[in-house]
Amino acid sequence: MSALDSADDVEVLAMPRLILREIFRTFLPNSIDDNNYASAGSTFDHAKLRYRDFLRRLFKALSHFRQIDAVVTGNFGYRAERELATAMSELRIPFIALHKENLKTPGRVTFFEHIYKERRGAFTGHSILVYNQIEKDLQLRAGVAATTQIQIIGMPRLDRIHSWRRSNTGTTAPRKILFFLFSPLTGMPRIVRKGATTGEVYLEDDGIEEGENSISLDTLCTETCLTILKLARENPDIEVVVKTKGRQRDIVESIRPFGLNDEQPVLSNLRVIHSGDVLPLIAEASVVCGFNSTALLEAVAAGKPVVLPWFAEAERADVNPYVIDLRPLGDVVHSPVELHDLLIKYARSPRPVPAQLGANETATLEHWTGNVDGCAGERTRRAILAAIGRGV
Structure with missing residues (x-):
């Protein structure tokens, strides 16, 4: 969040993602992850709603102690934050994804269009900030978000x-x-x-492509x-x-x-x-x-x-x-x-x-x-401040 270093009127509070991951696991099994959150089936819908309700009540309570103008994450598809995006929308708090997984080759574009559309589903937060036109077009085709919700800002760490x-x-x-x-x-x-x-991970298609065509x-x-x-x-x-x-x-x-x-x-x-x-x-x-x-x-x-x-x-x-x-x-x-x-x-x-x-x-x-000028951080700052109504 170094993009907000020059925003003197904005305080940045960091919450380790581990906290939400641990809370998530009290409501949903570990096997529900980024790549099957939307496709896991209706069996888990009630648990997701319970998790969302808990998050909504948690952040509403926190707002009595600290004003929360926006919540920012690093990817629209993190499993532990999917219900958080909806909960923040219900509380009228902008949920912004600084989507950092953006390097999609032509083959990976096709591959991830299926993953986004069928397995991750639509984004329910305020906006997604992406590096390049490739990622924006991909998310639009997959129905992740509307064109007005996706903004190209470039790769901030390149600044x-x-x-x-x-x-x-x-x-x-x-x-x-x-x-x-x-x-x-x-x-x-x-x-x-x-x-x-x-801690257990595996490749879902492991073994499918083994042999000469692997x-x-x-x-x-x-x-x-x-x-x-x-x-x-x-x-x-x-x-x-x-x-x-x-x-x-x-x-x-x-x-x-x-x-x-x-x-x-x-x-x-x-x-x-x-x-x-x-x-x-x-x-x-x-x-x-x-x-x-x-x-x-x-x-x-x-x-x-x-x-x-x-x-x-x-x-x-x-x-x-x-x-x-x-x-x-x-x-x-x-x-x-x-x-x-x-x-x-x-x-x-x-x-x-x-x-x-x-x-x-x-x-x-x-x-x-999307960053040849070294100003992606400034574009990120402007986008976040605009979302919380602070201008630039």
């Missing part, structure tokens, strides 16, 4: 990246490669579901990781930083390809990082590598060269619709050897940070993030 680039024009960062780890299923069409017990990035992932490891071994003067998303499955998956086990000693120039802010990592990198990651767009905004591995499954026609295509940026490699050589080239001959981004970089950021 500080633009600011960093402008403040560090002309600087270089020698001999450091940043690799954003991706998994074989990154961006692929999978429906993640929650099990009956807390859509995954298994070979691309393995060969990219092994190439990064080979590069680190052969070039001890180049530091290699591997950043995961911090999820348990990422931590487990990073062990084997990067030699973090008894059979392979840890290299002194190789670091695997599971948490923390990505901006310092991007700022210190000579070059960035990854696949199907929002972080690559942050690197583009920072003026860093982004190397895209485009071989193995990335060249398959059935995988292509699910890929964030950054090929217009130019640094595309079609084999592990090309990947190895280009990363070393950029690490040893780092490119100065540009004051202005090129036409391809600007078009890419506009398409995917």
